[in-house]
Amino acid sequence: xxxxxxxxxxxxxxxxxxxxxxxxxxxxxxxxxxxxxxxxxxxxxxxxxxxxxxxxxxxxxxxxxxxxxxxxxxxxxxxxxxxxxxxxxxxxxxxxxxxxxxxxxxxxxxxxxxxxxxxxxxxxxxxxxxxxxxxxxxxxxxxxxxxxxxxxxxxxxxxxxxxxxxxxxxxxxxxxxxxxxxxxxxxxxxxxxxxxxxxxxxxxxxxxxxxxxxxxxxxxxxxxxxxxxxxxxxxxxxxxxxxxxxxxxxxxxxxxxxxx
Numbered sequence: 001x002x003x004x005x006x007x008x009x010x011x012x013x014x015x016x017x018x019x020x021x022x023x024x025x026x027x028x029x030x031x032x033x034x035x036x037x038x039x040x041x042x043x044x045x046x047x048x049x050x051x052x053x054x055x056x057x058x059x060x061x062x063x064x065x066x067x068x069x070x071x072x073x074x075x076x077x078x079x080x081x082x083x084x085x086x087x088x089x090x091x092x093x094x095x096x097x098x099x100x101x102x103x104x105x106x107x108x109x110x111x112x113x114x115x116x117x118x119x120x121x122x123x124x125x126x127x128x129x130x131x132x133x134x135x136x137x138x139x140x141x142x143x144x145x146x147x148x149x150x151x152x153x154x155x156x157x158x159x160x161x162x163x164x165x166x167x168x169x170x171x172x173x174x175x176x177x178x179x180x181x182x183x184x185x186x187x188x189x190x191x192x193x194x195x196x197x198x199x200x201x202x203x204x205x206x207x208x209x210x211x212x213x214x215x216x217x218x219x220x221x222x223x224x225x226x227x228x229x230x231x232x233x234x235x236x237x238x239x240x241x242x243x244x245x246x247x248x249x250x251x252x253x254x255x256x257x258x259x260x
Contacts, residue, residue, distance in 0.1 A: 029230040038222040042196045042249040044211055049188035052200055056185045062106040070240050129163045197246045228253050
């Protein structure tokens with residue numbers, strides 16, 4: 001079994017050497033790949049809860065955060081052009097203060113990106129909320145604003161008392177926080193199968209045999225197990241490849257072999 005760690009990457013200016021994608025207890029995330037050395041492709045991977053939580057956490061990232069992490073020049077389609085347009089737009093044309101910041105650096109999704117462990121988007125100041133300072137009328141309690149000093153629609157007093165925004169520390173049904181639900185997204189009692197196109201399912205010996213037949217692997221001797229670590233660069237590359245490719249694991253962990 002070969003323990004390998006990729007040193008290269010194509011993350012450009014977004015690389016941060018030494019920054020690793022880690023689990024809650026600080027250990028590095030690893031994944032076992034089953035590689036077809038003849039076809040130079042990843043047949044499937046064995047992964048634990050930490051890796052699956054990382055993969056699923058990609059779904060929680062706002063589009064603006066994705067573009068900010070990957071860079072406008074690497075985005076397929078036209079979303080990168082939208083991001084670049086906002087960057088270049090003069091503040092004269094912005095409807096309110098900090099609106100541009102909210103678009104270019106939106107708050108990350110579930111758990112503020114903590115599962116992903118990529119650079120957290122700085123929370124925009126538009127996430128600050130203010131309530132009425134007087135409460136002359138019961139309806140004043142229902143008023144909230146993002147602009148400090150806005151007159152209350154009921155009593156006309158200044159809305160200047162800042163409210164604390166409570167961010168969930170774990171995701172569960174309906175977005176509610178439940179201590180019993182634990183952190184992340186999936187249970188840690190089983191090993192998961194991750195396909196090259198990032199399809200995820202609980203692993204079983206029967207499913208492994210079925211996948212070999214599906215891919216037409218007849219020479220068992222051509223199969224090689226390869227253990228890889230998921231670091232910061234790999235995390236960005238998986239995110240990028242997931243938007244562009246159906247062979248994500250092969251593209252990220254076997255790029256040189258694939259080109260050869």
